[in-house]
Every structure is written in C-alpha cells, then in structure tokens.
Amino acid sequence: MLRTNIFRSISWIIDRLTLITPCGARQATMERIEFEPTVVWRARLDAWDERSHAVQQSLAKHVNGSGITLSNRGGWHSDVISHVDAALEDVINEVTDFYRCILAQLGWRSAGTAEVTCECWININPPGAWNIVHTHPGWHMGAVLFIDSPPACGDLRIIGLRESLGLNVGPEMPSEAAASEPFLRRGIDISPRQGDLFLFPGWLPHQVLPNRSDADRISIAFNLNCGLDQT
Ligand SMILES: [Fe+2]
Numbered sequence: 668m669l670r671t672n673i674f675r676s677i678s679w680i681i682d683r684l685t686l687i688t689p690c691g692a693r694q695a696t697m698e699r700i701e702f703e704p705t706v707v708w709r710a711r712l713d714a715w716d717e718r719s720h721a722v723q724q725s726l727a728k729h730v731n732g733s734g735i736t737l738s739n740r741g742g743w744h745s746d747v748i749s750h751v752d753a754a755l756e757d758v759i760n761e762v763t764d765f766y767r768c769i770l771a772q773l774g775w776r777s778a779g780t781a782e783v784t785c786e787c788w789i790n791i792n793p794p795g796a797w798n799i800v801h802t803h804p805g806w807h808m809g810a811v812l813f814i815d816s817p818p819a820c821g822d823l824r825i826i827g828l829r830e831s832l833g834l835n836v837g838p839e840m841p842s843e844a845a846a847s848e849p850f851l852r853r854g855i856d857i858s859p860r861q862g863d864l865f866l867f868p869g870w871l872p873h874q875v876l877p878n879r880s881d882a883d884r885i886s887i888a889f890n891l892n893c894g895l896d897q898t
Contacts, residue, residue: 704849707825707857708866710765712758712812715862723814725754726789726885738874741796742884745789758887759785762810765866766891769808784892790875792884797821797877800831803890806869810889813859820884821876822856823865830854831872859886866891 712718734743751759763783770778790798790811803809811823829836830853837851845851856876857865867873869890878884 705871708769710864710866712761712862712864719814719862721754722758725752726814729789730791738798738801739790740799742790742792747786747788758812759787762812762864762889765864766808769866770893782894785889787887787889790886790888792878794878794881798875800826800872800874802872803869806890806892808866808891809869810864810866810891812864812887813861814887815883815885816859816861817880817882819879821878822858824854824856824874824876825867826854826872827852828872
C-alpha cells in the first residue's frame with residue numbers, strides 16, 4: 668500500500684513537471700506542421716566580373732532626365748526600359764532563366780518553355796539615398812540585380828508579411844534566437860555583393876536601406892510573370 672502511494676505521488680509530480688517544463692514528454696507528442704514558407708533566392712550571373720563593365724556602359728545610355736519617383740528616396744529611378752542592347756538583353760535572358768529554374772524547382776514541368784514577361788528599370792542611389800518598403804503588385808515575382816554595391820551601401824531588407832501588417836507576432840526574442848528559428852523571424856537583412864541577383868515573391872514587402880558608403884549603389888530591378896499550364 669505504501670509502495671503504491673509513493674508510486675502515485677511520483678507519477679503526479681512527473682505529470683506536473685511535464686506541464687511546466689518546455690521540453691517535457693509532451694514535446695514528443697506534438698507535430699510541427701509548416702506551411703506558407705517565404706523564400707528569397709540569391710543567384711550569381713555567369714562570369715559577372717568580366718561582364719559588369721559592359722552592363723554599366725549599357726545602363727549609362729539610359730541615365731538621363733530627372734527620372735521618376737516610386738520607392739526611391741533621394742535616388743534616381745528610371746522608367747521601365749523599353750529598348751535594350753546586347754549586354755542588357757543577356758542580363759534579362761539570364762534573369763528569366765533563373766526565374767524558370769525557380770518555377771521548375773516549385774514543380775512546373777513546363778517551366779522551360781513557358782512564356783515569360785519581364786520588365787526592368789534602373790536604380791541609382793547616391794550616399795544617403797534609399798528605397799522605402801514596397802511590393803511589386805500584380806507580378807508573380809520581383810528581382811533585383813546589384814550592379815555596383817560598395818561595402819555599407821545598404822542591405823536588402825525583406826519584411827515578413829505578418830510584421831508588415833502590424834499583426835501581433837509574439838514577444839520580442841533575442842535576435843540570435845529569431846535568426847535560427849524561421850517562425851520567429853520578423854524579417855531579414857541581406858548584404859548585397861556585386862553581381863548578386865535576388866528573386867522573391869512579388870507580394871513580399873522589401874526595401875533597400877540607406878546607402879552609408881561614399882559611392883553610388885546601382886541596381887536593376889525586375890518584374891516577372893509567366894503563362895503556365897498545370898504541367
Ligand atoms: Fe522592389
């Protein structure tokens with residue numbers, strides 16, 4: 668009888684402990700069901716170092732006038748480029764190739780032959796200039812290719828959709844914990860290298876932080892859509 672009572676007491680204590688300790692036995696009975704992951708793809712264009720000068724010369728032909736104002740603050744933003752030369756056409760073809768790769772990676776078997784629509788424009792951000800938070804509405808994916816990105820020229824900041832909507836995403840966590848746990852991430856800052864191409868969903872809020880270097884940050888931004896059947 669005494670032994671039974673002791674056993675029950677121990678069981679009761681163990682039960683209580685599993686309720687108050689975060690990694691108790693209950694952990695083993697929980698399944699983590701993930702959905703709606705957000706992905707940003709980083710790609711490198713072929714032989715970028717050898718090509719970058721020709722591409723910069725190509726862009727220089729389009730830099731004239733006062734530009735337009737959209738997400739740019741303090742920087743110059745071209746209209747959508749309507750005529751492209753060979754160097755720029757190569758870049759656009761490569762960007763659409765990476766886009767097709769992503770579509771294939773996501774499961775579309777006809778991605779290689781799908782009709783892709785792409786438009787692009789130039790951003791020149793002198794020291795202090797930046798791009799405010801924005802999306803690429805109506806487009807499947809957005810992309811940005813960093814042509815000239817000196818150190819401290821400003822990170823590409825991706826903002827989580829929940830954060831951008833101002834929803835309660837839970838208590839603040841130490842940044843190192845949030846960095847290692849995708850569920851806790853409110854966003855991510857990525858330092859661009861010259862020749863880096865980033866592709867991301869068109870609905871994903873993003874910005875480019877102020878240029879803290881003493882040289883211009885130059886990039887080409889893209890909108891991408893495709894016509895795909897279900898295969
Ligand atoms: Fe953008």
